[in-house]
Amino acid sequence: MKKVLDYAVMGLGIGYFISTVCLSLMRGLDETMENVLAWMIASVLYGLISMIFDTDWLPLPGMIAVHFCGCVAITLGTAWILGYADSFLSLALDVVPIFIVIYILIGLGIALYARQDTKKLNQKMGK
Amino acid sequence: MKIIVEQTDLEEPEVVIRGNPGDPRVAKLVAACNAAVGTGKLFLYRDGREYLYNFRDVAFFETNGNKAYGFVNGEAYETRHKLYELEELAYPFGFVQINKGVLVNVGQVRSVEAEFSGNYVAVLKQGKTRLTISRKYIKAFRHYVMEVY
Numbered sequence: 001m002k003k004v005l006d007y008a009v010m011g012l013g014i015g016y017f018i019s020t021v022c023l024s025l026m027r028g029l030d031e032t033m034e035n036v037l038a039w040m041i042a043s044v045l046y047g048l049i050s051m052i053f054d055t056d057w058l059p060l061p062g063m064i065a066v067h068f069c070g071c072v073a074i075t076l077g078t079a080w081i082l083g084y085a086d087s088f089l090s091l092a093l094d095v096v097p098i099f100i101v102i103y104i105l106i107g108l109g110i111a112l113y114a115r116q117d118t119k120k121l122n123q124k125m126g127k
Numbered sequence: 128m129k130i131i132v133e134q135t136d137l138e139e140p141e142v143v144i145r146g147n148p149g150d151p152r153v154a155k156l157v158a159a160c161n162a163a164v165g166t167g168k169l170f171l172y173r174d175g176r177e178y179l180y181n182f183r184d185v186a187f188f189e190t191n192g193n194k195a196y197g198f199v200n201g202e203a204y205e206t207r208h209k210l211y212e213l214e215e216l217a218y219p220f221g222f223v224q225i226n227k228g229v230l231v232n233v234g235q236v237r238s239v240e241a242e243f244s245g246n247y248v249a250v251l252k253q254g255k256t257r258l259t260i261s262r263k264y265i266k267a268f269r270h271y272v273m274e275v276y
Contacts (some may be wrong), residue, residue: 053245055228057211060245114241119273121239 016040035082040127046071068103075099128146128152137249154207161216171197171204171217175233178204186235186251187258188213190228201254205275215270225249233268233276 019092020040024033049070052063076088085091135141146155154170157179161168171178185197190210196203206213206229214224222230237252237258247260247268260268 012267054266056261060243063245071167100196105142111241114245115271118241120237121269124272124276125233125236125238 015050038078038082042074045074049074072096072099132159148179151207158212158216167220169206171199171206173202173204174273180204183219183232183234184224185217185222186232186253186256188222189218189229196257201256218272221276222258223264223268225268226259227263229258233271 017040020033020036024037027033049067052067054056054100057063058066076092077094079085079091080088085094144153146153148170151260157166157168157170160166164208167182168179169212170181170183173183180199182196184199186199188195188197188206188210189203190196195206195208195210195213197206198204208216208244210224213222213230217230217232221233223233225231231249231251235252238250239268240248240250242248247265249258249260249268250256251258
C-alpha cells in the first residue's frame with residue numbers, strides 16, 4: 001500500500017509540474033496560471049525548508065520556530081507578489097490566521113503518522 | 128606472529144588464537160575474523176579482565192568521551208573499537224546506529240515510542256533502558272526493521 005501511495009504522490013508531483021509548465025507555454029501566463037506557477041515554486045521552497053527536520057541541528061522547538069517563520073515568509077512573499085492585498089498589513093491579517101490553522105492541521109497529521117509508524121515498527125519487531 | 132594452516136577433515140574452518148587475551152593484536156585478530164566471515168565474537172574489557180562475548184549478547188554500544196562501551200545484562204564493558212568500526216562490524220548481527228553515540232541491537236528492543244520532540248525512544252527488553260532514536264537516524268532504523276530485520 002505504501003509503495004502505491006509513494007508512486008501516486010511521485011506521479012502527482014511530476015504531473016503537476018509538467019502540466020503547469022506546458023499549460024503556461026501553450027496558453028500564456030494568465031492570472032490563473034500565474035497563481036499556479038507561483039504556488040508551485042512556493043511548494044518547492046516549503047519542501048526544501050522542511051529538510052531541517054532531517055538534521056539534529058537544533059532541538060525540535062527551535063526547528064519548528066525556524067520552519068514556521070520560513071513558511072510564513074514564503075507564504076506572505078508569494079501572496080504579496082501575486083497582489084492579494086493593497087497593504088502588507090492587510091495581507092498579513094488575511095493570510096497568517098489561515099496559515100496557522102493549516103500549519104496546526106499538518107502538525108497533527110504528522111503526529112498521527114508517528115503514532116502509526118511506531119505501531120508498525122513494534123508489530124514488525126514483535127514477530 | 129605465526130600463522131599455521133593445518134589440513135583436517137572439519138566441515139567448518141576453525142581458528143584458534145594462542146596468546147595473551149590482553150594483547151591488542153589478539154583483539155585485532157578476532158575483529159579481522161569477524162570482518163572476514165562474521166564469527167559474531169567480540170572482546171570486551173572490565174576491571175582489567177577480558178571477556179569474549181557474542182555480538183547478540185550486547186544490548187547496545189555507547190560512546191562516552193573517547194571510549195566505547197558495550198552493555199551486556201545492564202553492565203558496561205569497554206571495547207577497543209571506535210563506534211564507526213563497531214557500526215560496520217556489528218551490522219550483520221542486527222546493530223543499527225540510533226543517535227550520534229549509540230548503536231542498538233534491534234533484537235534487544237522491546238518497543239519503540241514516539242516523543243513529542245519528534246525523536247523516537249527505543250525501550251530495551253532488559254531493564255528499563257530507554258535510548259533516544261534521533262530524527263536524523265529514524266529513517267535508517269525504520270529501514271532496518273521493516274526491510275532487513
